[in-house]
Amino acid sequence: MWKDKRPILFGGDYNPDQWDDAVIEEDMRLFEQAGVNLLVLPVFSWAKLEPEEGRYEFAWLDHILNKIWEHGIHVFLATPTSAQPAWLSKKYDDVLPVDIAGRKRTHGMRVFFCVNSVHYRERARALAEAMAERYRDFPGLAGWHVANEYGTYCYCENCQRKFRDWLRRRYGTVEELNSRWHTSFWGRTVYDFDEVMVPDERNDDYRFAPAVQLDYMRFVTDSTIECYENEAEVLKAATPHLPVFTNISGFIKKLNQFEMVPHMDYAGWDNYPAPTDEPAFPAFKHGIMRAARDGAPFLVAEQSPNQQNWQPYNKLKRPGEIRRIAYQGLAHGADSSLFFQMRQSVAGQEKFHGAFIAHCGANSRIFREACALGQELHKLGDAFTGSRIHARTAIVFDWENWWALELTSGPTQDMDYLKQVFRYYRAFYAQNIPVDIVKTSTDLSGYDLVLTPLLYMIKPGFAEKLRTFVEKGGTAAATYMSGRADENDRCIFGAYPGPLRDVFGVWVEETDALYPEESVELVMMGTESGFPEKRYEGRFLCDLFHTDTAEVAAVYGKSFADGKEQDCFYTGMPAFSVNAFGEGRAYYIGCEPDDRFLARFIARICREKGITPLFPVEGEIELTCRENENGRFVFAISHGKETGKVHLDGDGACPGKRYFDLLREKEVSGTYVIAGGDVAVLKEL
Numbered sequence: 102m103w104k105d106k107r108p109i110l111f112g113g114d115y116n117p118d119q120w121d122d123a124v125i126e127e128d129m130r131l132f133e134q135a136g137v138n139l140l141v142l143p144v145f146s147w148a149k150l151e152p153e154e155g156r157y158e159f160a161w162l163d164h165i166l167n168k169i170w171e172h173g174i175h176v177f178l179a180t181p182t183s184a185q186p187a188w189l190s191k192k193y194d195d196v197l198p199v200d201i202a203g204r205k206r207t208h209g210m211r212v213f214f215c216v217n218s219v220h221y222r223e224r225a226r227a228l229a230e231a232m233a234e235r236y237r238d239f240p241g242l243a244g245w246h247v248a249n250e251y252g253t254y255c256y257c258e259n260c261q262r263k264f265r266d267w268l269r270r271r272y273g274t275v276e277e278l279n280s281r282w283h284t285s286f287w288g289r290t291v292y293d294f295d296e297v298m299v300p301d302e303r304n305d306d307y308r309f310a311p312a313v314q315l316d317y318m319r320f321v322t323d324s325t326i327e328c329y330e331n332e333a334e335v336l337k338a339a340t341p342h343l344p345v346f347t348n349i350s351g352f353i354k355k356l357n358q359f360e361m362v363p364h365m366d367y368a369g370w371d372n373y374p375a376p377t378d379e380p381a382f383p384a385f386k387h388g389i390m391r392a393a394r395d396g397a398p399f400l401v402a403e404q405s406p407n408q409q410n411w412q413p414y415n416k417l418k419r420p421g422e423i424r425r426i427a428y429q430g431l432a433h434g435a436d437s438s439l440f441f442q443m444r445q446s447v448a449g450q451e452k453f454h455g456a457f458i459a460h461c462g463a464n465s466r467i468f469r470e471a472c473a474l475g476q477e478l479h480k481l482g483d484a485f486t487g488s489r490i491h492a493r494t495a496i497v498f499d500w501e502n503w504w505a506l507e508l509t510s511g512p513t514q515d516m517d518y519l520k521q522v523f524r525y526y527r528a529f530y531a532q533n534i535p536v537d538i539v540k541t542s543t544d545l546s547g548y549d550l551v552l553t554p555l556l557y558m559i560k561p562g563f564a565e566k567l568r569t570f571v572e573k574g575g576t577a578a579a580t581y582m583s584g585r586a587d588e589n590d591r592c593i594f595g596a597y598p599g600p601l602r603d604v605f606g607v608w609v610e611e612t613d614a615l616y617p618e619e620s621v622e623l624v625m626m627g628t629e630s631g632f633p634e635k636r637y638e639g640r641f642l643c644d645l646f647h648t649d650t651a652e653v654a655a656v657y658g659k660s661f662a663d664g665k666e667q668d669c670f671y672t673g674m675p676a677f678s679v680n681a682f683g684e685g686r687a688y689y690i691g692c693e694p695d696d697r698f699l700a701r702f703i704a705r706i707c708r709e710k711g712i713t714p715l716f717p718v719e720g721e722i723e724l725t726c727r728e729n730e731n732g733r734f735v736f737a738i739s740h741g742k743e744t745g746k747v748h749l750d751g752d753g754a755c756p757g758k759r760y761f762d763l764l765r766e767k768e769v770s771g772t773y774v775i776a777g778g779d780v781a782v783l784k785e786l
């Protein structure tokens with residue numbers, strides 16, 4: 102077992118209960134050849150481990166685990182509780198979920214149980230106890246992986262009962278519930294908690310009441326955390342020295358991962374970029390996952406070694422693509438590069454999903470690339486594991502704000518919080534300026550620059566925190582749709598951005614929704630430096646706002662539809678402003694500006710704070726820097742076809758001039774030339 106520091110974890114999901122001994126032997130030989138050091142199993146094998154209630158069959162798993170360890174490969178042992186056996190669904194009526202349409206679902210799907218089911222939890226815990234007892238001293242055990250990709254919503258009677266209890270605990274009295282939910286609108290007053298129904302499709306009022314929906318999403322998140330803890334606490338008690346976590350599925354918006362992940366020893370997330378995603382998008386998602394445990398290293402728990410099978414069009418990974426995806430995860434704070442899956446299954450729903458070892462066997466392009474990656478990661482060892490990224494800039498992302506903003510009816514059907522926040526992230530990313538995604542609970546005092554795009558929901562304490570941040574000299578930037586509602590989605594009376602009005606020195610009177618074909622000019626007043634062009638373009642939503650103390654930096658100009666000028670009654674009103682507040686500055690952006698504006702804006706506010714790109718680059722090169730007790734590590738990833746350059750001697754956040762190229766094992770300095778599609782890890786000397 103790894104004694105102190107762990108190397109980069111490399112390997113992934115292995116489902117050997119499908120194979121005979123000969124195949125498993127062959128797999129072990131190939132895994133060793135590929136430099137695999139970790140396997141995750143048996144994720145879906147509850148039916149095989151407990152064929153009837155209370156009768157466990159561990160011999161087959163003992164046999165496989167011993168074989169794996171004979172080859173020096175560690176395991177994350179998975180409690181296989183995301184796929185309950187048929188006998189459990191059949192025997193206990195509370196196990197299968199009731200869907201949003203009120204239909205009791207049938208057995209056969211994975212991650213398909215009621216997270217509040219008493220019998221599910223009893224049997225899952227008993228299995229976790231049996232596994233902990235049996236394998237706690239297994240020398241190859243590196244950690245516990247609980248279940249898989251939680252995310253089922255249930256609307257059964259048991260959930261309804263528990264939801265009422267949850268509300269009672271949260272609000273105490275029905276009067277408080279009525280106030281928080283503002284039930285006087287549409288006469289939905291509740292006289293007793295027993296009158297609260299789950300917001301399913303049988304109940305249109307609740308289904309479309311954002312306050313009820315928000316609380317149901319919070320309740321399901323809390324129920325899922327309890328369900329996870331039900332197993333995790335058993336495992337933690339048996340092996341307190343080992344990490345326990347579950348893999349979270351990419352971006353399951355409906356579970357608040359910022360609430361769940363702090364209960365785990367790792368944020369372990371499944372990274373499946375769509376073939377059409379630009380490289381900045383998975384980088385952004387890594388940033389969100391890094392935020393879940395406040396900047397701690399995370400795990401890439403799954404990624405695809407080749408095509409997926411569930412996208413509309415399942416593109417093959419291009420030569421070199423797996424390597425770039427793997428290094429991008431590491432560059433943004435991951436300590437692993439784990440894949441789904443190790444060997445392609447013969448049949449089933451994911452039989453065409455890519456694997457290290459495909460149906461054709463190991464004589465394949467993908468297996469050769471996996472081997473090359475494994476050798477490289479082996480060479481890197483534990484040099485930068487445990488390291489962190491240090492950024493002076495932050496973008497606030499709030500999971501419940503995501504829910505509330507998109508539950509709201511109006512002002513536009515195109516609201517997409519993730520996409521909107523991404524535009525601001527991308528402006529930093531494009532300039533290789535390190536940026537942290539942070540939660541509303543994060544201490545902002547360590548940052549110089551904080552952006553709060555579309556922060557519609559202002560939770561208690563946040564406005565005060567941002568106010569103090571700006572007062573003490575920080576630069577803040579907010580946008581349209583800011584400061585509109587409290588945590589129960591009750592709108593703020595007075596004017597938006599509510600409690601932040603004095604910080605930004607503006608008040609919003611109205612918001613206009615633009616059709617997708619419409620745009621409006623942003624005409625600069627010439628007061629802000631760094632905007633060489635006079636006119637930029639705005640789209641999506643336009644706040645019609647007034648300034649209290651802020652200075653107007655741009656106004657709305659002409660309006661267009663499909664390129665033709667049209668009347669606009671708010672031409673000449675403020676569109677972009679800056680307010681001096683305390684020792685800091687607070688910018689307000691009234692509409693969704695174009696990328697040109699954002700690039701200028703981010704460059705301008707960073708320059709003002711002395712924040713520079715990591716290094717000057719030529720070409721499409723992504724740079725990050727991680728730091729631990731061994732020093733600083735610069736990651737360079739070329740996403741272009743052409744040769745690029747990193748000027749290691751240029752002005753940048755890293756003061757050192759000499760580096761050691763860990764992959765090529767040589768000292769480098771000056772201009773570092775990187776081939777199109779290549780990667781580099783440079784240790785500062």
Ligand SMILES: [Zn+2]
Pocket residue numbers: 198199215216217218255256257258259260
């Ligand atoms: Zn339920």
